[in-house]
Amino acid sequence: MDGLIYVYGLVPAKEAANQPLPPLQGFDGTGGLYAIPMQEVTAIACDLEPGTYTEENIEDRIQNEVDWLQEKAFHHHETVMQLSRLYTMVPMKFCTLYKNEHNLQTAVQESETKITRAFSIITGNEEWNLKIYCDDERLKAKVSRSHPEIEAKRAEISQLPKGRQFFEKKKLDKLVDAKLEEEKNKISESIHHDLSDFAMQGNVKRNWSSDVTGRKDQMTWNSVYLISGSETERFLERVQQYEQDMKETCWEFVASGPWPAYHFSSFS
Amino acid sequence: MPIQDSLENKDIALIDILDVILDKGVAIKADLVISIAGVDLVYLDLRVLIASVESLVQAQQRERKTVSSEQFDRQREALIDATGQPDKWKN
Numbered sequence: 001m002d003g004l005i006y007v008y009g010l011v012p013a014k015e016a017a018n019q020p021l022p023p024l025q026g027f028d029g030t031g032g033l034y035a036i037p038m039q040e041v042t043a044i045a046c047d048l049e050p051g052t053y054t055e056e057n058i059e060d061r062i063q064n065e066v067d068w069l070q071e072k073a074f075h076h077h078e079t080v081m082q083l084s085r086l087y088t089m090v091p092m093k094f095c096t097l098y099k100n101e102h103n104l105q106t107a108v109q110e111s112e113t114k115i116t117r118a119f120s121i122i123t124g125n126e127e128w129n130l131k132i133y134c135d136d137e138r139l140k141a142k143v144s145r146s147h148p149e150i151e152a153k154r155a156e157i158s159q160l161p162k163g164r165q166f167f168e169k170k171k172l173d174k175l176v177d178a179k180l181e182e183e184k185n186k187i188s189e190s191i192h193h194d195l196s197d198f199a200m201q202g203n204v205k206r207n208w209s210s211d212v213t214g215r216k217d218q219m220t221w222n223s224v225y226l227i228s229g230s231e232t233e234r235f236l237e238r239v240q241q242y243e244q245d246m247k248e249t250c251w252e253f254v255a256s257g258p259w260p261a262y263h264f265s266s267f268s
Numbered sequence: 269m270p271i272q273d274s275l276e277n278k279d280i281a282l283i284d285i286l287d288v289i290l291d292k293g294v295a296i297k298a299d300l301v302i303s304i305a306g307v308d309l310v311y312l313d314l315r316v317l318i319a320s321v322e323s324l325v326q327a328q329q330r331e332r333k334t335v336s337s338e339q340f341d342r343q344r345e346a347l348i349d350a351t352g353q354p355d356k357w358k359n
Contacts, residue, residue, distance in 0.1 A: 010294070073286055074285065
């Protein structure tokens with residue numbers, strides 16, 4: 001058949017044979033999902049009308065059609081989430097389309113070893129995301145009061161003539177900002193290091209600005225962990241412990257999961 | 269109740285979803301495959317971000333619900349009413 005195929009993810013062929021695919025609606029709301037069995041790998045996909053999507057118009061819609069992006073992103077996410085509960089799944093990137101089944105089969109066959117390796121990495125494990133936020137102003141006040149280097153500098157400045165004090169205070173402000181960043185990184189890194197002990201793998205992601213999060217406090221850490229299913233509760237208890245211990249000192253912890261293994265099944 | 273159960277049904281912001289599905293996941297290259305390039309979040313329309321704020325508001329309510337587009341639509345309308353901002357989703 002020569003139509004566009006939207007692929008949600010790849011699952012081990014044995015699992016797909018043992019667990020029938022539930023009825024799930026396709027990307028365009030017409031037609032359902034179906035399995036494409038290959039040797040070791042089964043793709044979960046749906047058909048799209050040929051000619052309805054091109055690389056250019058998908059990118060254009062992602063950039064310019066927020067309604068479409070919101071609806072389709074949720075569809076992709078919800079579908080992959082449901083499938084991940086049933087199968088060990090290597091999730092595909094949003095809008096990964098193949099022009100026909102033969103093309104998909106060739107691509108999968110060429111990467112079969114890598115795909116089966118990805119299955120073995122994620123089997124029985126869960127992906128969790130942790131975002132750590134900090135109220136910069138409160139921590140800054142604390143750092144400014146208690147950091148020995150800043151205290152010493154402040155005492156030194158107080159001995160200077162008024163004119164020089166002005167410029168030295170400006171420099172001191174910069175020092176406080178630098179020490180604040182240092183403190184935030186130090187604390188976040190040590191938490192990440194500690195939490196990594198519960199995980200098979202841990203990756204650090206880029207922090208988002210307040211424009212993106214819509215929050216008043218700042219994101220100081222954004223990381224993902226691949227955790228054995230049996231360790232998840234201990235990991236989350238640890239996060240909760242940090243949350244309780246550090247709530248009063250302007251830190252907040254937001255864990256989310258389990259996610260489909262987006263970060264730990266990628267291969268090039 | 270285990271912590272995991274309480275988190276599993278927590279709403280996930282659209283921005284969190286976009287961060288992974290546009291950037292991560294697998295796209296096996298082959299001739300004729302259509303696959304988008306990695307899209308940087310900073311280039312996405314800021315309107316998307318309102319959905320993120322909506323989800324945070326809802327997360328604070330600690331309600332157990334599953335995420336759905338309809339739910340977001342309702343919240344978006346409520347947020348727009350509350351903030352008095354024009355509905356940028358409508359043409």
